[in-house]
Amino acid sequence: MNDKLAQALNDQMNFEFYSAHVYLAMAAYCSDESLDGFANFFIIQAEEERFHAMKIYKFLNDRNRRATLTALGEPKNEYDSMLDAFEHGYAHEQQNTKRFYDLADLALNEREHATMYFLKWFIDEQVEEEALFDGIIQKLKRIEKDSNAFYMLDAEFASRTFVAPAE
Ligand SMILES: [Fe+2]
Ligand SMILES: [Fe+2]
Incomplete structure (x- = not known):
């Protein structure tokens, strides 16, 4: 692969680490609100993002490219509500x-087939990620904060676990 594509993949690896940071900040907000199930949801989400970053890290190594770590931006630490946090997550x-x-366009233009196939996994994953956040936003819009349904959702999220996806 050329330097431009390698750099773009490296940027994406760092963005995935930053995403983990964003979701861990959301988890901390939930913990502070004593919503431990929601906090767990975001801790698992952060683990998934770290897994994504490491997947790119390994790919760069496999292609004889060095993964270069950068400073991460400061994530948003304050939210108005659970809905606010999930809406930010969805936008993210x-x-x-x-x-x-954009990465896939770059790989396509370079006829970098190995990278295109590698990126396919992430493009499929993004469909899942958007559907997950959108689904929760729809639920949160229908239920009142501090209602039984709200706490049932919190309890449901307490059981979310991290399972490394199959290759
Ligand atoms: Fe990700
Ligand atoms: Fe994600």
Whole structure:
């Protein structure tokens, strides 16, 4: 692969680490609100993002490119509500999808088939990510904060676990 594509993949690896940071900040907000299930949801989300970053890290190594770590931006630490946090998460995922489309365009232009196939996994994953956040936003819009349904959702998210996706 050429230097431009390698650099773009490296940027994306760092963006995935930053995404983990964004979701861990959301988890901390939930913990502070004593919503431990929602906090767990975002801790698992952060683990998934770290897994994504490491997937790119490994790919760069496999292609004889060095992964270069950069400073991460400061994530947003304050939210108005759970809905606010999930809406920010959704916007973050939409932004990430756009980044993968740009990466795929770059790989396509370079006829870098190995990278195109590698990126396909992430493009599929983004469909899941957007659907996950959108689904929760729709639920949160229908239920009142501090209602039984709200706490049932919190309890449901307490059982979310991280399972490394199959290759
Ligand atoms: Fe990701
Ligand atoms: Fe994500």
